[in-house]
Amino acid sequence: MPKVDAFFKALEKQLENKLPFVVYSRPINSIIKFWLQKDDALHKTNSFSESGFVFAPFDLKEPPILFPKLDCEYGSLEIDYIQSVSAAKANRTLESTDKKKHESLVSKGLNYIEEGYLNKVVLSRVQETQLEQFEPIEIFKRLFNTYKNAMVYCWYHPKVGLWLGATPELLFKVEGQQLTAISLAGTQPYEPDKKPTWTPKELDEQQIVTDFLAQQIAPFTSSTKISEVESIRAGNLWHLKTRLISTISSNSNLTSIVEALHPTPAVCGFPKDRAKEFILNNEGYDRAYYTGFLGELNLKKSVSRNPNRRNVENNAYGAIKTFSNFYVNLRCMQIKDDSAFIYVGGGITKESNPAKEYEETQNKAETISTILR
C-alpha cells in the first residue's frame, strides 16, 4: 500500500477502534505526524515533565490531557497536498439567536471596561452546524490542504471527544534554552490585493498582549528581544503579530511558564484573573478546550553543529535538544455525532462595538466552516 494510504488507514482504524490519537502538521511545514495511543487510558499531566502530546483546556482547574510518548505509536509523512474525498458535503447551519445573545454579552463586557474593572476581555460563542457525514479525517485533510501557515490538527480521545482546528497562534515554544512567545490579536477581513489598515483600537488591543507577555516572562528569562509588529494572514483574516524571543534561566520549568502565560490577553483579557472570572460567569457555555492549548511536550531532536566551526572533535557529535511547542486552540471545532460545534471569539476593549464584534466572530467562523462545505 502506498505510504500515504497506509498512514491515513492507520488513523481511520484507530478511530474505528475508539482509541485516542492526534494527527497534526505545524505551520509552514509539509510534515504530518500522528501519535496513536495503544489503549484508551486517560492520562493527565500536572508537571509538564513527561514526553508526549498535550491537550489542555482553557480553565486549568482541569489538568491537561497527555498522550505519553511511551504509550504511543508514532508516524510521520512528508507531503504538500493530500487527495481528499470529493470536496463538499452539504450542510445546514442551524437558525440561531446567537447575534442578540453575543451583542448583549459584549455590551456587558463593555460596561465592566467603562467602570474600570477590566481593560480587555475576550468574549466568545459556539455555533452549531449539521454535518451530512462523520468524516473527521477527511476534514483534517482539507484543513491541511487549505491552511498552510496554521497548526492544523485532529485530536480524539473516546472519553473526551473529537476536536479539529487550524490555529494561527503559537502560545510559546521552547528549544533548548530558547523561549519564543507570540502576541497575536487584532482582526481585519482579508481582501485580495489590499493591505490591512489598523486602527488605534486594534493596535491597542494587541499591545496589551505584547506587554503582558513581556512582563510575565521576565522572571524566567533574560535578554528578551521583541520584534516589530507585523500583519499576518490566517485564511480570510489578517491579524497583528509580535514575536518575543528570550533565554530561559536554568532554574525555571515549563509549569511556571505555562502558569505565567496561559491564558494570555489574546484569548482571555486583562487583568487576567478578572477577565477569566467574567468569562466563566457570563459567557453562558463551557469553552472546554477552545482557547486552551495543544502541542508537543519535551521531545528530542538532534541538531548538527556548525560545520565551519574549528573544533572538529566536537563536530563529530551533534547536540540533542529538548523542545516543546504549544499552540492556542483557536479556529477550532468539536464534532459530536453529526454536528460540528465551531468556537469563535474576539477581544473587547473600550472602543469595541457589539454589532461589529458579532460580525468578527462570524468572519472567524467562516474560516473554519468553509472546510465543511
Ligand SMILES: C=C(O[C@@H]1C=C(C(=O)O)C=C[C@H]1O)C(=O)O
Ligand atoms: C479568540 C479568537 O481569536 C483571538 C482574538 C483575536 C482578536 O480579538 O482580534 C485575534 C486573534 C486571536 O488571538 C478566536 O479566533 O476565537
